[in-house]
Amino acid sequence: MLGFTRYVSRTGPAKATFVGGLRKQRERRSGFNPHGQLVKALKADIAFRTGGSYLTGVVGLVKDRWKPLYGALQSGARAYLTSLGDLEQVSLAQTRDALAPVGPLVVKINPHFGLRYEDGRREAVRLHFDEEPPCPEAATAMLHLMARHMDQILPNAEPVLVDVRRGVTLRADTAAKPGDVESWLAGEAAAFTAMWSATAA
Template identity: 85%
Template sequence: MIPPYATMLGFTRYVARTGPAKATFVGGLRRQRERRSGFNPHGQLVKALKADIAFRTGGSYLNGVADLVKPRWKPLYEAVSAGATTYLHSLGDPEGVGLAQTRDALASVGPLAVKINPHFGLRYADGRREAVRLHFDELPPTPEAVTATLHLMARHMDQILPNAEPVLVDLRRGTTHRIDPGARPGDVESWLAGEAAAFTAMWAATAA
């Protein structure tokens, strides 16, 4: 039997769902895991954004990236690259920000193993650091997905990028989400543990 496992993206997409859609989603994740399938269509876009940050090129890599991908991915890249450029410009003076190396972490959320994998890190001239996770979907991230993503990254920041702030960027809209200072970590932790327990039960049920 394949043990229950989710990437941070899979787990946060799961918590954003309700009712029977949760079980359907977990069944799909399990089948993907069994087939070892899964393709990331966003790789070139992430590389272009990182290149613009690293080389301080103001968006020239992002402007050209839609021409580098297969025709089927072109509409996706055109839809996302404008928001990515908005986000790039929101970082301020290109001379004041650079990339920082992040590491992945494996979290235990209740009985579930979740891979925490930010897309990149940022280091600002004033000493601030951010660990950045990108959201590419057509719809904005739900409040549940935002809370889960930022909490899981914050929980493992010592491994990911010490002393950094977790950030979730909604790339299509070019907007940045940060931890709600009013959120109580203990409450979030209890909620996530309950979601993870339900995920694990559904994972076992889909094996039957």
């Protein structure tokens, strides 16, 4: 899902360049995720209701090369944690990955975690770590795909995208027409598939 939503946020020749880079990365089997420890720390602070102590401590635990990254993410992650309100009223919920057909593509949808509130609300949360905030196209694609398969991911939950660096929570635009979003994504998927095939030639 991350690769496809990053693709739809690009325009013109940048789309082809991105697909080519993605294919080379896949062929090299590279793509280490440097954010894993931060996700674990955030989930621990929610689960144990520790108010950010795990997020504070994790910066000192990661390798030196990742300390600047974690330092840049820490304050926004803490701001998001604070935005959840009384952590006694929030608990983690198990989410499942889903496979979403989008035109000729099959996209893996993988939230980072789920939340369950005492009032009955549920959220499936995907985290965005990039330096730039998620553009409207990427946010729309991600939230739409999560909503479309929420019965598999976390039944009766709302999809949420969190811009970690800024501590901002994004939700689906209720004015957007799902049929229009589907048509747009199908067209983007067809173009992505064509470019992927072309880079193999």
